[in-house]
Amino acid sequence: MAEIKPKTLVYLVDDDFSIRDSLSLLIETTGQAVRCFESADAFLNNFDADQAGCLILDVRMPSMTGLELQEELARRDFAIPIIFISGHADVPDSSKAFRAGAIDYMEKPFDSDTLLTRMQEAIQKDLDTRVYNAEKRKFKKLLSQLTPREHEVLILVVKGHSNKEVAKHLNISPRTIDVHRAKIMGKMEAEDLSELTVIAMHCGLI
Numbered sequence: 001m002a003e004i005k006p007k008t009l010v011y012l013v014d015d016d017f018s019i020r021d022s023l024s025l026l027i028e029t030t031g032q033a034v035r036c037f038e039s040a041d042a043f044l045n046n047f048d049a050d051q052a053g054c055l056i057l058d059v060r061m062p063s064m065t066g067l068e069l070q071e072e073l074a075r076r077d078f079a080i081p082i083i084f085i086s087g088h089a090d091v092p093d094s095s096k097a098f099r100a101g102a103i104d105y106m107e108k109p110f111d112s113d114t115l116l117t118r119m120q121e122a123i124q125k126d127l128d129t130r131v132y133n134a135e136k137r138k139f140k141k142l143l144s145q146l147t148p149r150e151h152e153v154l155i156l157v158v159k160g161h162s163n164k165e166v167a168k169h170l171n172i173s174p175r176t177i178d179v180h181r182a183k184i185m186g187k188m189e190a191e192d193l194s195e196l197t198v199i200a201m202h203c204g205l206i
Contacts, residue, residue, distance in 0.1 A: 008123050009051050010034040013043045013069070014058035014085070019108075023056065026112055027119065040064035040072070049078045052130055054103070054122035056115075059086040059093055067093060070100050079129065081122035085110065139202045145187045153180040157193070158200040 010027055012034055014020050020036040027034045037043040041064060043055075059066040066084055073080065084097050084105040094105040103122045106115060146154060149170075156166045163181070167174040190196035200206050 007052075008032065008127070009048075009053040010119060010123070011043060011047065011053065011055045011080075012036045013038075013040060013055065013061070013066070015039060015061045016058070019058070019085075023115075026116070030116060030120075032119070032123075040066070040069040043069070044072065047078065047080075049080075052123070052126050054081040054083065054119060054126060056083045056085060056119065059084050059090070059097075059105075060088065067096055067100075070097065070102070074100065079126075081125050083115070083118055083122055085115075136202050139188075139199045142188050142199070143203050146184065150180050150184050150187070153177060154184050154188075154196075154200065155205055157181060157184070158197045158206055 010032055012020055012023055012027070014023070014036075015038050017038070020038070024034045024036050035046070037046065040061060057066040057069060064072070066086075070082055073082075081103045082097070082101070083103050084094070085108055086093070086105065087108045097105050103125070104118045106118070143151075152170060153166055156169060161169070163174050163177045167177045170177075185191075185196065188196055188199055190199055197206070
């Protein structure tokens, strides 16, 4: 059976109609959906944070620049991979964009194949991030089911302590630790210690 790929969307924000028109046609040749906006404000009014994809963003625009839009998205805690496009080679702007997490900063005119490659990389990064964050939310929900004592045992176990060491540290019997460990494995949906350790890392416990 063929793999069903999740639906993704490329947002294109540029105040130049000719750029929007040519780039949207280029992107659509790959089968990728694209939505175009002539301003940062128009984009913000229509952006769906739950939609996976990426943003191709012009740097210099009236009202709100691309860099200002990048800052606004960060302020709203909206994470979307951004590829900047610019008609001017500006080192300070590109440095600022990269420091804020931009995927790339491309000067017009740019190579079409390079843009499409970077676009696919940006989309894949967003998909991977969403999977990671979904797993992290799931693990934290599982973690919330543990009792305070089970939480203590979990931290000691994933840090490499033996049952005997954990029992001594908590001043309880090794048999009680065995019971706690079994309950922890069940509640955290872990098959073995290595899987439990990975879950603990996702939850920021180690």
